[in-house]
Amino acid sequence: MSAMAPARAVSPALLREAGHAAQDITTVTGRNLRRLVRVPTLIAFATVQPALFVLLFTYAFGGAIRTPGATSYIDYLLPGLFVLAIGFGASQTGVAIADDLASGMIDRFRSLPIAGSAVLVGRAAADAVRNLFVVSLMIAIATPLGFRFHAGAAAALAAVALAVGVGVAFSWLNLLAGLAVRDAESAGLAGLFPVVILVFTSSTLVPVATMPGWLQAFAAHQPVTATVDALRALCLGGPTTRPMLEALAWIAALLAVAAPLAVARYRRATS
């Protein structure tokens, strides 16, 4: 019937579809936010872990690591810890989607008249809310320990937004991993290993210049270093355009690969 309708009638139909999709995403996001405050592991990943990261790295590494320039270690460290905490937390997204697959929730969602991507977008959106909370919590804990933003309020907000943005890419990578490995435990590991490798071979905890040459080559050209460098520029001051562009390019590239693959997997997924 709609195929017969004149072209101008397509636009309201599309708008209605978009409205439905937005509502579906809101509903799924609501479900995941409820879980975030009810599932003990998720609460720990959003509160205890970021707090521990700030305290442990500041006190255990702070004395030993000489940071470039005159910045204190916590000023150097915190932008990197945003990425570390968000990356670790994102592994729970893969666990959750694998659980949904095994428990038949995905079957149920897929039998409903909702957009194929709504379940995944709703998950990533809830993650973004969590990550906003995680970053705020880490700033709140680090401030009494001496952390300060040195480049103004706008740059500080941009830093928080960028941290949340890289979290969205992590979420989609973990959604893809969870749908691919299908088993909750494997999904957790599949999410953690890349983060561990990328974070420890990046500028997150130590300056790249202190690494051996062969590792520097890798460390200088990977998404976590790009993101952390951009975050650092936004927090500490200095030229931001180039690191920001590099970080955004990485995020866009990761999303462009992970999101379509995850949606395609979801459309065929059944327990």
Place this chain on the structure above:
Amino acid sequence: MGVVSAVSEDAVIVAEGLRKRFGPVRALAGVDVSVSEGRVLGLLGPNGAGKTTLVRILATLLRPDAGRARVAGLDVERQSAAVRRVIGLSGQFAAVDPYLTGRENLLMIGRLSRLGRSRSRCRAEELLQAFELDQAARRQTRTYSGGMRRRLDVAASLVARPRVLFLDEPTTGLDPRSRLAVWQMLSELAADGTTVLLTTQYLEEADRLADQIAVIDTGQVIAQGTAAELKSRLGGERLELRAPPGASLDRLADAVAGLGSGPPVRQDAEGSVVLPVASGARVLPELAQRLAAAGITIADLTLRRPTLDDVFLSLTGRPAARAPDQADPGRDTAPGAGAGARRDQSATTERDIA
């Protein structure tokens, strides 16, 4: 369309020649089923028969390798989005979020079914009451018993008042009371005109709920008909006579031969003879006379309805309890004696409860 319209005119669920393979496992080997508007089709079969695969294809979750299927006149592959607007699905596992309350689960499904806020709320309350979950509505479902979760899952599949309902083993693992509640609910739905396809391992369930029964085994429909038709094929009831230890089963079998609707079957491991009868109560007097005349005493006598095992034994010559991929090819036509003994005991127990 023209040729098959005689079949599909009022058929709401139509599957034609569905085939599906998972690697080396042939899950469906050409399945045809058809369910008319407002009817209930019971898909009866053991684990691994292909029931779940069929349900998943009809519910747009899986694509068949070959064949086609229509639900409410819509092609499940090419018009899957439209199909999802008219179906409800309750899968093999209770798919409810353990960290949401019963009410929140139903509200979420209502919203995702595009019911709107207030209608979602009304529908959730209705269903919570109908399934006797209103007391537990505010508890997270991880605190629910298995039966409560299952009931909530069936309720979730009804939120949008679907025209077509797929239920994959809706009462597996339920206690008798919950099972009765689900049966009651399904009878009402069917009376209201909902078209239902339900899978089950229990003949009694199919018997009670379904207008039509399709027996499925190793990916094929091996028999189809009303419960009465299938039963008459099976000879109504089973009379099981246990001989005292050491007594001759042959003598016992000879004495009762011709009394039932089929030949008596010796079960050596059990020390018993099973006789299919149209009506057990009617043959009992003559049975007693014959045994007395032959001077045979028996240790025990059980009268029971045919079980799924009997259906399978009579249709395939193979017991139903084992999934086909586990079946020992050497035993395809001769059921293992040990397994047989276990099954018959459980069958007797079921009869005792009923």
